[in-house]
Amino acid sequence: GESVGLHLPTLSVQEGDNSIINCAYSNSASDYFIWYKQESGKGPQFIIDIRSNMDKRQGQRVTVLLNKTVKHLSLQIAATQPGDSAVYFCAENMRQGGKLIFGQGTELSVKP
């Protein structure tokens, strides 16, 4: 079926610590995944993506890991800053027409 979900609804971390946000997906045929950040009252902001032929991809302070064996996706944020506080969504790209299936979201709160 179509299902992309997140393990934890909220995550609170200390400024400077690393954050890990997890996501499970159920469609083993999905081949593209995106992490979005959504601040209050704004649209989802693209952070990083990964295709199913990779298991790791790094950006600036962010890393996405993909484990196809257990259908698990994670977003790692290094040296978390107050500006990272937001809701983070993983999304699964259903190749047919580009439809994105979003998870419920994890709210990241960074304590100074």
Place this chain on the structure above:
Amino acid sequence: EPEVTQTPSHQVTQMGQEVILRCVPISNHLYFYWYRQILGQKVEFLVSFYNNEISEKSEIFDDQFSVERPDGSNFTLKIRSTKLEDSAMYFCASSESPSGAQYFGPGTRLLVL
């Protein structure tokens, strides 16, 4: 940096009225999408559009909804007869390809009274 823009930012309407939400996608993108987000819930796919045709639509996108690319820059979502349950944030997105990154606009907050 190119971005998707949407107007209006807020729209209040009476039940049964028609609304048109407007979007200007990123200029070199060819694939366009509408999503909605009911308060406190996840983002839901409504419709994808390419080459002046709907590529895919969800169950939410019933006969009351329509999309149009009236000119070379705008992409619109029309709701013919709004219902209370249409109240949500509506996001437009665009991408270079159907399997590429989708970039979202800031959204239109629609409130149906």
